[in-house]
Amino acid sequence: MEELILKGKEAKKAARFLATVSTKDKNAALEKIGELLLAKKQEIINENNKDLIAAREKNITKAMLDRLTLIDVRIEDMAKGAIEVAALPDPVGEVIGMWKNKAGLQIGKQRVPLGVIGIIYEARPNVTLDAAALCLKTGNAVILRGGSEAINSNKAIVKVIGDALESVGFPRNCIQLVEDTSRETAREMMRLNEYIDVLIPRGGAGLIKSVVENSNIPVIQTGVGNCHVYVDSETDLEMAKNILINAKCSRPAVCNACETLLVHEKVAEVFLPLAYSGLKEYNVEIRACDKTLKYIPDAVRATEEDWDKEFSDYIIAIKVVDSIEEAIDHINEHGTKHSEAIVTTNYFNSQKFLREIDAAAVYVNASTRFTDGFEFGFGAEIGISTQKLHARGPMGLNELTTIKYIIYGEGQVR
């Protein structure tokens, strides 16, 4: 707890410094970080090796080991990332609206940093650099708490960042790492609303749930995606197949991948065999409703739970629906309010779907895979919010800012 409070105080100090630093200076710091990451590549790899040795002894999964591993090209990517963030426009200071009120006050709504951001994440050391760079660009101090598996790698990266910051005259405490990686300390960090303005968990459903349940700090939830593709009664079958295969198979582990296909019964007979042929090429396992089984006999029968699952794998649930209303009801009930798509040629159905689906991103005739800060054109992404407060959908730099009202008067009183 003492480590945390000390870091909290230092972060607040650093946040005050960062709030008024010029864009030019922040960019210089980011470029320096990129430069130093390349210069210290070998040192980071050496520290990462310590983590890898410990991880192998603990028999962690292959996927986790892969995420933990830093090779040359990954550090080069991190360095490139920092430099790319430097090149993005700085949202801080932008006045997004200004008007005169009845009393003649000129009231402006200006973007400012959030203050101190806490990030709790798992065993991906690249998140360390990524989060640090985005927070620095937006003038926020950050307290990072990464997984214990990556502690040596994280320390090495944060040391490089600190050295770079100092070399350009920034306090190194703009970016701090919690070195005590115990669960108790993570819990304590979640109760630090005196020092931390916003908490962003990045990781699996378990981590996010724990933060939501325990935090007294406002949380930005980045969440799971149980996304649907609905093929409407009037549709372009070939386009529907392309979108389905892209949404399901281009990268099934990510949150914007499709998990359930809904098909209008009018097109089920022609579309389902077509879908099947495409899915088979990727060896996708199919969990099907009874009606679907008629057209895809070698599918598994879906259970009720399958409609709620984020498979994150080459598995898809398929259901035939009677109407667009049934499709919308199914999505609003089982979806996680992430990304939902309709494939249709009917104008009114497209409008109905856009209007009635409650999700961060609602698509007509495009793959759900586009829900991403880079694809949306934000130039960066700190995560995809599936909650409704502050930020919804892909979060770019703007979402790491808040606003303040700046008011120019000439003696007005009320």
Add this chain to the structure above:
Amino acid sequence: MEELILKGKEAKKAARFLATVSTKDKNAALEKIGELLLAKKQEIINENNKDLIAAREKNITKAMLDRLTLIDVRIEDMAKGAIEVAALPDPVGEVIGMWKNKAGLQIGKQRVPLGVIGIIYEARPNVTLDAAALCLKTGNAVILRGGSEAINSNKAIVKVIGDALESVGFPRNCIQLVEDTSRETAREMMRLNEYIDVLIPRGGAGLIKSVVENSNIPVIQTGVGNCHVYVDSETDLEMAKNILINAKCSRPAVCNACETLLVHEKVAEVFLPLAYSGLKEYNVEIRACDKTLKYIPDAVRATEEDWDKEFSDYIIAIKVVDSIEEAIDHINEHGTKHSEAIVTTNYFNSQKFLREIDAAAVYVNASTRFTDGFEFGFGAEIGISTQKLHARGPMGLNELTTIKYIIYGEGQVR
């Protein structure tokens, strides 16, 4: 708990209905509510009398009794309020930005309702109507939990609202009241993130703290205001006095009233006697730093705690500072990030203050009392946020919405 879960489920259903209702229909419902409140005035007053009798037996404070009392004109004001909300522009459906991405997708950012809003408040029955009207206008279902002292009044008001909703074809459960006013039920409501999207506490610091500490639902905090007026080294003395007196004395109980005056030492000798003469007219008690005591001998010596107090009364703390930097540091350390004002004729100092003060509203040469949804021109106010996520400063109808991305494609895949 059962009452709450049932209400949660009903609210979700109602929210789906409200999300797609036309502005015209929502306005008709609001107008009907206004109409029926007038028609049922006497019934509401009779129920309110039950609360007043019980309250007098419990010896509640005079101020609380005043807030609890519904007389004819207050119900007429509530009715007028509902009709005024009907007349405001509807933010739902507004597309606040639309662009084409690299893949040719047309991506729009559209305002949509938050969903289900929970409001926990104290013994002010007019909040019941106010919150219900603003939520209805923005297409949100609402679960209200008012103080036990106002339970009969609240039931009567919610019954009138429900009757009005039904008469125009809306489900009455768009607006629900938790009838069990125990603390345990309030606590349980704070853990209902499965059904409630946002929780807004309205009331004293104790209530707000309890919600922040216990809620697993995202909270919009409306908070205390320890606001400052800083009179700079170069200033218009008469303007400074006007602003100070307005900020302190026009309504000292509200959150945007001034609590501490900071005066640059260069103008202390001339300004403090001037300020004193103005404050004396309102019998304001002065808690002064040592330097201030030289010019205002009959003031009380301020304690360290006084710099952190929201007096909400005819009391002011006064401190002489060496520099604008000291003023800014004092405000950023002791302020509650609500509303802060500088009175200056120096251009660079005005810019420095606007840039370096961390608060929801930062004023140059105007009274802090303008921090208010109506004064800002929003036409309504659900509260003043002193947190940084989602909403900061006065919250109008826009702040009761979130966004969704609507994406028009023509077969794009990634």
